[in-house]
Amino acid sequence: MTITHPQGFRAAGSAVGLKPSGRPDLTVVVNDGPSDAVSAVYTSNRCKANPVLWSEAAGADGRARAVVLNSGGANCYTGDFGYETSRLTAERAAQLLDTRPEDVLVCSTGLIGVGGQDFRDRIVGGLADLVAAAGGEAQHGEESAQAIMTTDTVPKTVTRTAEAPVAGGSSGEYRLGGMAKGAGMLAPGLATMLVVLTTDADLPADVLDRALRTATGQSFDRLDTDGCMSTNDTVIVMASGASGATPDEESFTALLTDACLDLMRQLHVDAEGAHHDIAITTSGAASTDEAVAVSRSVARSNLFKAAIFGEDPNWGRVVAQVGTTDAQFDPARIDVTINGVRVCTDSTPDEDPETVVFTREVTVEIDLKAGDAAATVWTSDLTHDYVEENSAYST
């Protein structure tokens, strides 16, 4: 069970020949309602892929009945033809589901530049069988999660169940489901993170939207494996209202955030080429934004990431990155702890770095001594495998 865990959702996955491997590459997720509330966040890259351009416009009214997702081609930088492909995909799905094209969102993932006539024909031509096959049973959710995989080694899914008031004053159960693909920003071809979340809670689009922005801000936005911003990133949440339960905004936001953190961790540990999963926590910051900025600056340092690959607790590279930010701190008072060993106190050497023990998980703690805010950013080390996979993928 994944995206079909909540009531009111059907899904199916199939192989239409977009992937040379013949693996599943097309999926549809249908919201049968009664509600069709939707919200989505997209890549902030200004050079967006065509499916993002389509979905941003189509989903702007807070309503959607379905999402069609494909792997095997990003349909990015494919010009007007590519945009027309996304529109035709939505049109055909709408026809089959008896709804409007503007109620169908489209997501694509795979190599940039892939999105020609063949690509279009296989997707549009494959939709009739796909929609006919869509159901709510467990295996359909799994099929969907597999059909959006590119270089992922495992599908990423999540389910949650919680209590909330229902009409008439009693209490009922509502559910949340989700699937994700991608390896942070590590995936070659840049077409990386796609996430679909479903719930049978009865919530209007504006509540979904605020909850989604909070949840992604604390999860996916803080996974920064190689600093590269994708062209296709999309996170969608759809609410069917089929449970009749209406959780309060705060508890729904907490549940959605928890589910997004779960998916984010699955993306993190499956990041391509990574040998170490690094969590960088900055505390003592004047604000959460500054804590994120400091942690992110370290997460983006190739020198630091290469050092961690070599299991070298090189705290100098951490302090040097802190110094590149505008955060409030005294440059002479920074503490750095790596895997529990305080290697740097007040910007000078403290405990012997030789005593740091390395495992797959690495924690870096930075104390700025400038306030009470804290935040964690997750990243991966810079490895030979990263170089290899990203230099050899498309040639």
Place this chain on the structure above:
Amino acid sequence: MTITHPQGFRAAGSAVGLKPSGRPDLTVVVNDGPSDAVSAVYTSNRCKANPVLWSEAAGADGRARAVVLNSGGANCYTGDFGYETSRLTAERAAQLLDTRPEDVLVCSTGLIGVGGQDFRDRIVGGLADLVAAAGGEAQHGEESAQAIMTTDTVPKTVTRTAEAPVAGGSSGEYRLGGMAKGAGMLAPGLATMLVVLTTDADLPADVLDRALRTATGQSFDRLDTDGCMSTNDTVIVMASGASGATPDEESFTALLTDACLDLMRQLHVDAEGAHHDIAITTSGAASTDEAVAVSRSVARSNLFKAAIFGEDPNWGRVVAQVGTTDAQFDPARIDVTINGVRVCTDSTPDEDPETVVFTREVTVEIDLKAGDAAATVWTSDLTHDYVEENSAYST
């Protein structure tokens, strides 16, 4: 001949035991005047090394008689003891040169955290012999250039000679010399770029300062091999006035810029771990700043840099990086040319990427079609050697 090419300068280099290899690691450059005008630019990192903190204060009055530089230790994040070491170094050199400590600048390069009692003793103890040996002959300039090397494979030097008016209305010759160490920001330990430039032109400190900021802004500031900002970077220019010639500001700035570009190129091609030297030129920009920002965004993309290592002309990764900037452009109208092949026109595929021929030098041209400004940023590819050298250096 390097920094002793202009009249009025003496230098010497020696080995005082800072480098385990026993190679030269300490040098002094003395300006015998008649003028003692100086200007310097330093790393913008807020967590600066101790010699930078000393020199920023000492050189603030636009006067200096000497610079003492060491390799074999960055004296960075070494606390008050480290600052005291820089001060004692200046004090001892001043005593030997019969000048004020505030007229001696100090530069250090090597590993962060290295700067203990031994480091101090060797430098301070070695200055008497070094100053006694200082001369203006050719070999002394070469010794100096070698004594500041860390992971450099070759010393980097430059000389220039030009005409300018002298007092009384006639025309005379003036000279410029320079030496540099570092491999952009690729050097492990972060203590990377040190540059000393000398001239016997007669120019006040404010003219030197404006000329130096223009020159470094167009040269060293546009070399961005791995996006990491150093803690010790220092570029110093000293003018002795010994030629009696006073070039106009514009022509001196042009000559200084030309010399800095020459040294920058030497740093670029000696960048550690690099297999390709990449020049990224953005044209059609609304301003020079935006052209630099766009070129720099591409220079910092690990995905793009790994692709170039694999000789994959992956223009999608270029357009995606352009999309992360705030520069003016139409996302659907970007052109990308790699090694002369127009692989992308109007953000869609154009000529066959397979026809791109790769050599050590790679040119990437981006046309934003939004204005008349252009700028180039230089970078290196992301290679296995880069990962290896930066993961294994200090452990």
